[in-house]
Amino acid sequence: MNHTSTAQPLMVLEKVPACLIIYSADFYVLTVSDSLQIKYNQRREDLVNLRMDDFARLEKLSDSWGNYLDWPGLYQWFLLNKDHLSEPEALHDFAEKFSVCSYQLVTSGGERPSYIIFCFDLLPNAPISAVHAEKYYSQNPDQDSMTRDDNLRAAFDAADLGSCSLDLRTFKAEMSPGYRKQYGLAEKGEITWEMVLEAVDPAYLEEVNRVLIEAANNGMPIDCTYPIKHLRTGERKWMRVVGKVQKGVNGRYESIQAVVMDVTTKMEQEKLKNDFISMISHELKTPLTSIKGYVQVLKYNYATARENPERVLARMERQLRRMTDIINAFLNVSRLESGKIELNKTQFNLADLVAEIQADYLSFLSSHELVFTGIEPCLLQGDQDKIGQVLHNLLSNAVKYSAVGTQIFIDCHRKRSSIVISVRDLGVGIDKESLPKLFDRYFKIQNDFTSTISGFGIGLYLSTEIVALHKGRVWADSEPGVGTTVSFELPL
DSSP: OOOOOOOGGGGGGGGSSEEEEEEETTSBEEEEOHHHHHHHTOOHHHHTTOBGGGGGGOGGGIIIIITTOOHHHHHHHHHHHTTSTTSHHHHHHHHHHOTTOEEEEEOSSSSSOSEEEEEEEEOTTOOOHHHHHHHHHHHOTTSOHHHHHHHHHHHHHHHTEEEEEEETTTOEEEEOHHHHHHHTOOSSSOEEHHHHHTTBOGGGHHHHHHHHHHHHHHOOOEEEEEEEEOTTTOOEEEEEEEEEEEEOTTSSEEEEEEEEEEOHHHHHHHHHHHHHHHHHHHHHHHHHHHHHHHHHHHHHHHHHTOSOTHHHHHHHHHHHHHHHHHHHHHHHHHHHHTTOOOOOOEEEEHHHHHHHHHHHHHHHOOSSEEEEESOOOOEEEEOHHHHHHHHHHHHHHHHHTSOTTOEEEEEEEEOSSEEEEEEEEOSOOOOTTTGGGTTSTTOOOOSTTGGGOOOOSOHHHHHHHHHHHTTOEEEEEEETTTEEEEEEEEEO
């Protein structure tokens, strides 16, 4: 089946300064943007008519796209959601699963999309779409102006872009509605460069002006990322501006054509990644330092024939186990996200599992009192080790976030067709704003008490996914200063 017979206006999408793939309604490639060809060193004719999941099978793309995105998984998602792509729930689910990209539907009457614009990141050296669009349409005067505007607007919406033209002689700016909206500028009326700078974070003003001066004096391409304070809402956002300088008839640089993109999510993810790496380094360094100290003690004792090394070896083993637990936690998250985590389901007695965990904690925990209630024989069909891991995670969190000497309550009770296991502490509790994020990956509560508590924010996330694989659910109830109860329910 040939999927190349698409209307001419799609050609404008090929000039948008972002990595775009335009799919037909049945998920075959109609065309791709020039920017995508440049970034991935591919020819448009080699990609047209490929099905979405075929990208992962292209050997020459394996080094770039193969590890960039799960193309077969993406294709399966679109197949499952093809009748609901325009619904907010589908857009939110897509953003959660495939955060590196976005999509936009374009329709020509009716509910079925004419094509789907699939968007990657903005490119620093990409051509400016408005300039190329004007050139294209001047060569195609028979194109309906409304159709042209709709297609260009759809392209900019897909990449979440605004456009701007700055006159370097007067410093007056012509801005698209999208650009004005991004900054909170007036929807109509004249805009000057000084008005734009009012939104820029003062700490970045020098850098922004430096980039502008280099562009005006030397024709340097613009690629600048900086935070702003939205002029209407006061919201802090990160913007990226990419543009090129245009010469006038006299050969002097007279204007800048630029696009702007909201990159707040990307910058927040980058900060999260950096914080995460710093935290991992600290967590792994601590047991390594301890092990190094124990080795030195062993060497000294061996040389002086003093202390039996058994106690020192036991401490080393505990630190090595701690490191192993850290590494295994990340491996489990990796397997989970790649769909490779497997359940080894058997029939087991939940009471036996709880008794085993109880004995384990009583052997080393002296800081808290564990109170087990309502435990009765109950046969479950599931992965005993992973259910045990969930209970370990909940108990570990209860110990971390409650004061020494307090009680922790573990309760199991049956419902008609399920079993509910709860862990309740008398700790610091969780505020209402943080509670909905409690099970998010890498989320950690930030306050004076938790600032000294180690952890990566993956235990509850992993627990939630394990319970979900057993067709169960997890939830939490909490009150600041009173304590927290985390529960999970499994079907019998």
